[in-house]
Structure formats: structure tokens, C-alpha cells
Amino acid sequence: MKKKLPETLPALSKAPTGIEGLDEITGGGLPAGRPTLVCGTAGCGKTMLAMEFLVRGAAQFDEPGVFMMFEENAAELTANVRSLGFDLEKLAVEKKIVLDYVHIERSEIEETGEYDLEGLFIRLGHAIDSIGAKRVVLDTIEALFAGLPNHAVLRAELRRLFRWLKDRGMTAIITGEKGDGNAITRYGLEEYVADCVIILDQRIQEQISTRRLRVLKYRGTAHGTNEYPFLIGAHGFSVLPITSLQLDHRVSTQRILTGIARLDDMLGGQGVYRGSSVLVSGSAGTGKSSIAAKLLETACRRGERALFFAYEESTEQIVRNMRSVDIDLAPWVKKGLLEIHSSRPTLQGLEQHLVVMHDLVRAFRPSVVAVDPISNLTMAYVDAEVKPTLMRLIDFLKKEQVTAIFTSLTSGGEATTSAFEESQVGVSSLMDTWLLLSNVEFTGERNRTIFVRKSRGMAHSNQVREFVLSDKGIDLVDVYLGDDRVLTGSARVAQEAQERAAATLRGEDHQRKLRQLASRRKAIEAQIAALQAEAEAEADEVHFAIAQETLQKKATHQNTDAMAQQRGGATGANGHTIEKR
């Protein structure tokens, strides 16, 4: 927010709280030098918020603080916050924090005329001066209303107190109990603290409690107005803003293979982008977990760390079951590359799960995370709440450049009907790649199919593939396409066999035809030969006849000559014999 303002305009100066998420919602922290009212029901974390504000201020921002408490004593508070890793004793010794317990016992007090709360002012002033405090927490000043009978005096004094804090430039948190009905606080403290009001709330839904935070008012600055879930985790208070309200995480152009070769082919041959999120949805038994496990195993093979959040099966069960599809996770677990975190989804609220995830991801630094399944994790929630929470998770993972694979169980859904797909739209829009698994029931068997519903930023196949899980692992097979239908499984095999048989038959037919053709050709050739022979024979006869005639002509000539000779000379008996023949 600050950045957007021109440099010349002095922006409202803010005191960072150091609390994860809160500074982002408030655009930098609480109003510096002014009091902030934090109110909420009992046990919603007011004290924790105030305490963390003070501790972080003292430890991180060099702003010592005074914690004036009216309900718990110093020893109790110290013990309570120690569980969050805050060492108040050390900070007190270092003169960074002063704890002052104001104890009021109504039964001991008697009013005897005019008074003011100068005692409180002096105590507070002394505490502030002793360490040069910049921050003050009054937790919960409303206890005074119970302790002091004269509320008129008290109100006047509170007004003076807040004014006094402002004048001294104290960034203060005043906590207050939520009032009945619409009242923000029971005693109307909001009347005096007008600069910033933060409301904490704890709600129970379906037996699971979620804490929420809302900035009701922040004078002079823009702020997130939504309700943000927050958690009190092992590292203190953390508000989970929707991805810090911005979409500005770095993106990677690097691709990682899923380990299923044909699936990688479907995704343009290179798998998914590093740091992207993949949704694998499908009804029961479509092989969602197997795909997730395969992805993790592949990451481990590359030597990367992988984290598996399992909300359905125990670690051992997963290892055993995945072995049946030739995914052996055990060695990676042993090597420390794979961590499987199994828990019941109902163990805690969605936000709490989220914090566990945050903590584990931060601690383990995986490159791939699988959540199996998100649908279980969110079963107790209405859709409207799940989406922001998941958005936060996805954003967090993206920010950390972690590739995430989420499986989601869809109820019912025989095939890829539109209703079945729509049930996923809530989260699918957040995903970069969406693989849709479905069961196709046909001719008495169910087969798995897979297709890439979407995959941002890459060419991807539009084909439906058959998804085969066997003891040889995961494989994708082309489905039978033809006659306007898609066949899978044994129907596909049968169809293919049929096709093969038909093809064989056709082949034989061709052979037969060829043979027939050959024999006919032979027959024709034979005929040709016969005809040629005939022609030759005729030619021979013609030649013979010609020769005969020539011979006769010759003979006639000879006869004539002979006769001429005989008539003219000596004759021979033999000569007659020859001529007469």
C-alpha cells in the first residue's frame, strides 16, 4: 500500500507486528504511535496476538514493550507463551520487555469519594520509562470495569489513558472482550480506540474450530477487509492471507517429468512445470493416489525431496499398496528423501492442517508435494471456505517453488459427464494442470481412462487414454477409437482381435485372388501358345504348298526340257518313268 502512494505524501507510519500475514493485511503493521483495539471472544487468541506483537517488536524491531496484564499474572503468562517459543524471562532480563500484573480484587475495594486512575498511569509510565518502551499492551483493561464500581470515573480515565498513550507515541494494543449482540466490546472500548480495530473470532463448524481475524477498521489506510483464518501454531500466531493479496510469485520454465512416459507425452513430452500445481481428480479407485505416488517416486529418483500428505492411508499402508503397482517408496523413505505425513483429516481444522503443511514444507524443503486427497481434507467445510484456504496453500507452495500434486475424489461420476466435472471447478481454476481420471463401465468391466483436462502454458494431448495399473507399474494405452465409440480394457482387446481376424481374412482373400489371377494368366498364356502353334502350323502348310508348287513348276520345266531334248536328241527309258510319277 505504501509503495503506491506518491513519495511526497507522508504515509501513515506503521509499526510492523512481525506476525506472519498480519502485516500484509494491514499494509505494514499497526498504526505507529496509536492504540489498536483487538477484541474477540474468550480464548480466541487476543493475548497471543498482543504478546507476539510485543515480543517480535522487542526482538526484531528494537522496540521494547510493556505488557500490562489484568487477568493472568506474569508467571502464568510467561509459562503460557513459552510453549510458542517466547522467552519472556530472557527478554525481561535484557530490559526489552516489562511485565506488569495489575490485580484488582473487587471485594477488597471500597470507594470513599473522588479518585482517579493516576496510580495506573504512574505504573505504566514508570514501566515505559524504565526500558524506553515503544509498545504497550493492555490485556484486558476491561477487567477494571469489574474491579471499579464507578464506571463514569473509569470511562473518563480510560479516555485520558488512550490520549496519554497517543501523546507518548506508544503503539499500543488494547484487548477487549467481545460484547453481546452487535457490540464490538462489552464495555464499548471501541469508543475510545478509534484508529484501528481488529476482531478475532473463533467458530466451530462441524465440530472443527477455526479462528478468524478481521480488520474492522483502520483509519487512514487501505486494508484487507476479509476475514482471514489464523492459527496459533508452534511458531506463534500466523494469519493466512490469501496469498498476500498478490499474484507475483516467480515462475519456472523448467519442466519435470511425471515418471509415466506416456503421460509426459500427453503433456507435450516434457511433463509439468516445476512449481506448478497438478490436480488429479476422479471417482473412487481411478488410480489417483498411484499417479501422485509415481510423481513423488520420480522426484526421489532425481534425488529431490518429496513430501506426501496422506489423509486416507497410513504410511505403511501406502508403502505396501504402492508396491503392488511397482512403485517402491520404502527405499526413499529410508534414504530420507521421501517423507510421508499421515493424519486424519478430522484431527484438526483445515487451517490447522494448513499450518502443519506450512511447517513441514518449511522444515523439509521438498521439491514435490502430494496431498492425497484434498477432498478429504475439506470434507467438513462448505465450498466457499475451502477455496480460499486451498488458494493459500497453492500459493504458498508456488511461492516456495514446490511442485504440488493434489488428488481429489469426486463423488459418483460414471464417465466424463459435465456434472461430474463441475463439482471440481471450485478448485480446478487454481490448478495449472488438471488430469481427469474416470471409470468406463462397458461389457461387464470397469476400465480407467485418463485425459488432460487442461494444462496451462504447454501443448497437451486432447486424447483419452486408457490408464492401466498393473504389477508392472502405470502405463497409458491408446484406447480403441472407431465406429464412433471408445473402447477400453477387454472390449478394446476383443475389438482389436476381431479387427485382426478380419484383417487376416481379408489378406487371405487377396492371396486367393492373386492366385486366381495367376492361373488365369497361365491359361491365357497357354491359349496364346496354342494359337501361335496353330498359326505356325498354318504357316508351315502354306510354305509347304508354295514349295510343292515351285517344285512342280520346276519339274514341268525339266519335263519340257527333257521332252524337247528327247524330241530333239537321244531319249532315255528312265526319263519317262520319272516324268510320269
Add this chain to the structure above:
Amino acid sequence: MKRNAALLADAQTIEAAAAAHATARYVLRLFITGSTPRSARAISNIVKICEEHLEGRYELEVVDISQHPTLAEGEQIIAAPTLVKKLPLPLRRFIGDMSQTERILLGLDLLDAAGKAASARGG
């Protein structure tokens, strides 16, 4: 410790009221904040009450917490002026300028059923 007034007196006969505490020794501490009119009023009021009802068996210490802020913390003072009855037990606190004598006397167990008549006077 600064004492604006420390008045000690020998025990003498006082009225019979508060028979139970007739002989008890009172240790009182009055916390004020600087020399404001209210502080002065509180001092004079409480001194008067002590002199009248606890003559000779009380110990009154007046503390200015603006001079001794740590004492305010130790004694759990928030309002000013505050009178703390340390002895006899139980501990009691009176806040205000000590103008409501009857309430103080009641709180100090110096009035009982018999003393109710006196309350009309004291009010």
C-alpha cells in the same frame, strides 16, 4: 521512604464501638499522587478519622507514588488516592479522597451494629 505524615499515639480509651478491634493495632498506608488538592484532602480526612477512632493504636504512612512508582506496582495501586489497610487482616483498599467516613469506618471494622447511630453523625 518519604513520610508526609506519621502519627503515632498511645492507646487510650475510645468509644466502645468496634469491640472486636478495640485493642487491635492498625497499620495503614495511604498512596497519593503528588501534592494535588485531592491528595491533600485525602490526607487530612484519613488523619482525622484515625485520630478520632484509632487514637494511639495506628500507624499511618503516606506514600507519594509519583516519587516511588515501584511501590505502586508492589502494592497493586491503580487508583489514587488509595488507602491500604495492611493490619489487622484482611487486607482492604479504600479508593477516593476519604470523604465518606462511614464507609471507611465500616471497612476498617470500626462500626458495628452498635455504631450505626454514629454513622448518621459521620456521614
